[in-house]
Amino acid sequence: MITFRNDMAVELIDFMGDEERIVEAAQVSTKGSRAKGEKKPWLVKWLYRERHASPFEHCVMTFRIEAPIFITREILRHRISSFNEESGRYRVLRGEFYAPNKDRKLAQIGKVGNYEFVPGNRRQKLAVAAATRMAPQFSWLAYKLMIGAGVSREISRVVLPVSIYSSMYYTANLRSLLNFLSLRVDWGEDAHIRSHPQAEIEEVAVKIGLAIQEKYPNVWESFAENGYQAV
Amino acid sequence: MITFRNDMAVELIDFMGDEERIVEAAQVSTKGSRAKGEKKPWLVKWLYRERHASPFEHCVMTFRIEAPIFITREILRHRISSFNEESGRYRVLRGEFYAPNKDRKLAQIGKVGNYEFVPGNRRQKLAVAAATRMAPQFSWLAYKLMIGAGVSREISRVVLPVSIYSSMYYTANLRSLLNFLSLRVDWGEDAHIRSHPQAEIEEVAVKIGLAIQEKYPNVWESFAENGYQAV
Amino acid sequence: MITFRNDMAVELIDFMGDEERIVEAAQVSTKGSRAKGEKKPWLVKWLYRERHASPFEHCVMTFRIEAPIFITREILRHRISSFNEESGRYRVLRGEFYAPNKDRKLAQIGKVGNYEFVPGNRRQKLAVAAATRMAPQFSWLAYKLMIGAGVSREISRVVLPVSIYSSMYYTANLRSLLNFLSLRVDWGEDAHIRSHPQAEIEEVAVKIGLAIQEKYPNVWESFAENGYQAV
Amino acid sequence: MITFRNDMAVELIDFMGDEERIVEAAQVSTKGSRAKGEKKPWLVKWLYRERHASPFEHCVMTFRIEAPIFITREILRHRISSFNEESGRYRVLRGEFYAPNKDRKLAQIGKVGNYEFVPGNRRQKLAVAAATRMAPQFSWLAYKLMIGAGVSREISRVVLPVSIYSSMYYTANLRSLLNFLSLRVDWGEDAHIRSHPQAEIEEVAVKIGLAIQEKYPNVWESFAENGYQAV
Numbered sequence: 001m002i003t004f005r006n007d008m009a010v011e012l013i014d015f016m017g018d019e020e021r022i023v024e025a026a027q028v029s030t031k032g033s034r035a036k037g038e039k040k041p042w043l044v045k046w047l048y049r050e051r052h053a054s055p056f057e058h059c060v061m062t063f064r065i066e067a068p069i070f071i072t073r074e075i076l077r078h079r080i081s082s083f084n085e086e087s088g089r090y091r092v093l094r095g096e097f098y099a100p101n102k103d104r105k106l107a108q109i110g111k112v113g114n115y116e117f118v119p120g121n122r123r124q125k126l127a128v129a130a131a132t133r134m135a136p137q138f139s140w141l142a143y144k145l146m147i148g149a150g151v152s153r154e155i156s157r158v159v160l161p162v163s164i165y166s167s168m169y170y171t172a173n174l175r176s177l178l179n180f181l182s183l184r185v186d187w188g189e190d191a192h193i194r195s196h197p198q199a200e201i202e203e204v205a206v207k208i209g210l211a212i213q214e215k216y217p218n219v220w221e222s223f224a225e226n227g228y229q230a231v
Numbered sequence: 232m233i234t235f236r237n238d239m240a241v242e243l244i245d246f247m248g249d250e251e252r253i254v255e256a257a258q259v260s261t262k263g264s265r266a267k268g269e270k271k272p273w274l275v276k277w278l279y280r281e282r283h284a285s286p287f288e289h290c291v292m293t294f295r296i297e298a299p300i301f302i303t304r305e306i307l308r309h310r311i312s313s314f315n316e317e318s319g320r321y322r323v324l325r326g327e328f329y330a331p332n333k334d335r336k337l338a339q340i341g342k343v344g345n346y347e348f349v350p351g352n353r354r355q356k357l358a359v360a361a362a363t364r365m366a367p368q369f370s371w372l373a374y375k376l377m378i379g380a381g382v383s384r385e386i387s388r389v390v391l392p393v394s395i396y397s398s399m400y401y402t403a404n405l406r407s408l409l410n411f412l413s414l415r416v417d418w419g420e421d422a423h424i425r426s427h428p429q430a431e432i433e434e435v436a437v438k439i440g441l442a443i444q445e446k447y448p449n450v451w452e453s454f455a456e457n458g459y460q461a462v
Numbered sequence: 463m464i465t466f467r468n469d470m471a472v473e474l475i476d477f478m479g480d481e482e483r484i485v486e487a488a489q490v491s492t493k494g495s496r497a498k499g500e501k502k503p504w505l506v507k508w509l510y511r512e513r514h515a516s517p518f519e520h521c522v523m524t525f526r527i528e529a530p531i532f533i534t535r536e537i538l539r540h541r542i543s544s545f546n547e548e549s550g551r552y553r554v555l556r557g558e559f560y561a562p563n564k565d566r567k568l569a570q571i572g573k574v575g576n577y578e579f580v581p582g583n584r585r586q587k588l589a590v591a592a593a594t595r596m597a598p599q600f601s602w603l604a605y606k607l608m609i610g611a612g613v614s615r616e617i618s619r620v621v622l623p624v625s626i627y628s629s630m631y632y633t634a635n636l637r638s639l640l641n642f643l644s645l646r647v648d649w650g651e652d653a654h655i656r657s658h659p660q661a662e663i664e665e666v667a668v669k670i671g672l673a674i675q676e677k678y679p680n681v682w683e684s685f686a687e688n689g690y691q692a693v
Numbered sequence: 694m695i696t697f698r699n700d701m702a703v704e705l706i707d708f709m710g711d712e713e714r715i716v717e718a719a720q721v722s723t724k725g726s727r728a729k730g731e732k733k734p735w736l737v738k739w740l741y742r743e744r745h746a747s748p749f750e751h752c753v754m755t756f757r758i759e760a761p762i763f764i765t766r767e768i769l770r771h772r773i774s775s776f777n778e779e780s781g782r783y784r785v786l787r788g789e790f791y792a793p794n795k796d797r798k799l800a801q802i803g804k805v806g807n808y809e810f811v812p813g814n815r816r817q818k819l820a821v822a823a824a825t826r827m828a829p830q831f832s833w834l835a836y837k838l839m840i841g842a843g844v845s846r847e848i849s850r851v852v853l854p855v856s857i858y859s860s861m862y863y864t865a866n867l868r869s870l871l872n873f874l875s876l877r878v879d880w881g882e883d884a885h886i887r888s889h890p891q892a893e894i895e896e897v898a899v900k901i902g903l904a905i906q907e908k909y910p911n912v913w914e915s916f917a918e919n920g921y922q923a924v
Contacts, residue, residue, distance in 0.1 A: 068389065070319075073307070076304070077314070083308070089429060100386060104386070107382060107383055117383065120382065121381075124377075124381055124382050131373035131376050131377050131390055132386075132390060134373060135374075135390035139369070142361075143362070145358050145361075146358045146362050149358040150355055151337050151359055152339035152348065153339070154339075154429050155331060155359060158394040159366035159394060162391060198385050
């Protein structure tokens with residue numbers, strides 16, 4: 001009756017502007033240029049390094065994301081963005097829930113700001129396997145009971161757990177997306193400032209990163225060369 | 232072990248700028264004035280009517296809100312704002328959940344864009360009373376089971392329903408707040424465009440409105456006189 | 463040595479998303495749909511009328527604009543946008559200045575908030591013809607004198623009048639662009655709220671409007687049918 | 694008839710929120726706390742270092758600035774802000790213009806991205822002294838000629854140079870202000886990334902910085918300790 005998954009789906013729907021566009025926009029400032037921008041990897045990298053961020057804003061990407069609500073809530077915190085998210089007020093939701101796979105690290109050791117995640121012991125694994133599967137089961141029954149009785153969707157949905165999957169359209173410019181990646185991936189020792197994202201939003205961010213890397217290779221190199229800081 | 236509530240708590244923490252400030256800011260544009268703004272209700276109203284919105288942005292308010300997650304998620308959609316929300320990654324949450332009171336209209340009749348809410352029949356009332364109280368009970372047990380086994384907070388929380396209460400700080404300027412009120416309250420026949428908010432976010436908005444009405448009476452009158460549209 | 467013009471040049475460089483995209487984004491909210499959006503003019507219009515604005519944000523346009531600085535300054539006031547403007551710090555500017563053509567209405571009669579523009583009498587025409595042509599001439603000499611002496615561009619430029627032409631890249635989503643059009647064109651008696659833009663920014667806005675009308679015909683009709691208010 | 698100045702005036706009009714507010718907002722996230730925030734310098738610094746930026750957004754400041762248009766144009770590029778600027782459409786402007794004082798470095802040597810400013814030779818000093826004083830003189834006559842003939846303000850102003858003084862109200866939160874300071878002051882060798890601002894906007898930024906330093910001493914120390922990067 002309900003299904004479980006733990007992947008984060010990220011699909012590039014569309015994008016506008018390539019690296020030549022970045023050059024073109026920058027040269028409006030420096031040359032008033034009317035010419036189509038050329039491929040100038042060195043200029044892209046110089047702009048990035050010198051933090052001339054505005055030319056990167058003319059490149060825009062739209063993604064379709066499927067993720068549980070505990071992740072879409074975090075994505076929505078990024079305000080220089082446009083979103084449409086599935087709404088439990090407008091439709092009866094699908095019974096699709098997140099349950100961690102067996103590789104998900106379950107326990108956190110250390111103290112605030114200095115946590116480490118470890119696989120977890122047998123008891124923890126059992127607790128998670130049972131709890132993350134049974135609670136949605138029960139909540140789903142409660143949801144369907146109300147829906148079946150003709151209760152409004154907006155009231156019925158309140159019993160659903162944040163592990164339920166949602167989907168969204170997410171449009172943002174390259175600068176905003178790089179900020180997202182900077183905060184939502186732990187880039188390790190090479191990062192100028194380390195972030196501590198939840199693994200699931202990190203998976204979303206990494207997949208967005210792959211799309212950026214493919215479409216904007218020199219921007220991507222700049223991102224890495226500058227300690228994974230946004231421009 | 233868990234508690235239920237259905238009120239939306241809104242507390243004005245602080246605010247900056249009064250109606251004289253609006254006049255003052257407007258007169259920078261029209262007079263380059265250095266003088267402290269005077270009380271000029273007619274000017275506030277004229278600015279509003281003529282949609283000179285920028286002077287209203289120098290008035291800023293901070294609220295503390297307590298509401299269930301299904302409402303805080305909606306609040307977060309308002310991007311010209313600053314938020315800090317309670318995080319289930321950083322703390323073990325309180326077992327406080329939303330369950331509708333007996334006056335909450337439970338059923339929706341009509342079709343998309345033209346719904347009406349009605350009290351609901353006996354079966355619906357029973358379904359809601361049972362479901363909205365038992366599901367959180369069960370989810371809470373699942374949550375505590377994991378927390379008790381030493382599972383990380385970020386995993387344990389995924390079973391919690393969106394009816395769990397959260398709290399947030401919300402800072403926004405008067406223009407942004409009026410936009411919030413315009414969209415999140417159904418102002419009835421007098422509204423230039425009617426909105427169809429969920430009752431609970433409407434309660435939040437009405438309480439924010441009361442604070443605005445008290446601190447900015449002429450802005451509030453302008454809001455009403457202009458069909459409850461933001462400036 | 464210097465040239466005069468009075469046209470506002472607006473070129474559509476690129477755009478992303480068509481009206482099907484708006485439908486698609488809206489249906490993520492209402493259907494969680496994965497399907498490519500269909501052509502549904504009625505849905506676009508319904509969304510507009512009901513002020514469901516977010517689906518319109520996934521359509522983004524980039525323009526190249528040439529206009530005098532007294533206009534680019536006004537364009538820059540629109541914050542939900544990305545800009546790159548020609549910089550007098552980075553390049554020696556072109557000696558291209560605005561001088562009104564003979565049809566430009568020169569005199570303003572009436573009082574604040576209720577002005578009317580009239581062609582102007584002979585004395586006014588002579589004053590404008592002389593002043594708008596001679597002052598840039600003189601300023602340009604002063605500019606070139608400093609540049610020629612090896613003074614930095616950032617200091618030399620300070621003598622240049624705001625009638626000097628500048629160019630910019632301007633990227634914004636459809637919702638933001640419609641807000642621009644709402645404020646920067648006087649739509650006459652049909653407007654829900656009338657605006658009083660300077661004729662030159664109105665020319666920029668009208669040209670942006672033509673591009674929107676071509677790419678998004680049903681959005682354009684909605685804009686007109688809703689009193690030229692942004693969604 | 695006209696006057697010259699070269700100072701940048703920055704006056705703190707109002708502010709909301711102190712360092713306790715930052716603590717308070719942060720503890721909503723970590724404790725759901727209702728308590729008034731305490732003085733916790735270490736927590737402010739930890740938040741800054743770990744790039745937990747949102748609590749800093751609940752502190753907001755309003756400034757009144759007087760600066761020439763070539764500087765106010767640059768200030769307006771900072772979009773997470775609210776502005777009201779003096780408008781030449783709404784009032785007859787004051788004849789107050791920028792002319793550099795004798796200490797202003799006038800010449801730029803080196804190449805793009807690696808400039809150095811030097812005092813300038815005698816010829817440069819003479820050129821600047823003459824040009825920056827005479828050009829506004831002439832432009833002002835042209836302006837007054839048109840105004841005197843009854844030409845509209847919006848047309849008459851086009852001959853005025855960008856050295857004319859303007860005034861503005863500028864409201865922004867602490868995070869946005871720190872971003873302004875990061876980009877608009879050259880913090881020298883200690884900066885994580887060096888900026889190359891024009892001296893006049895740097896003066897504005899330094900004065901804003903003094904107000905921040907006074908009201909938010911631990912934030913200010915954090916700013917310095919983190920290479921003058923915004924949080």
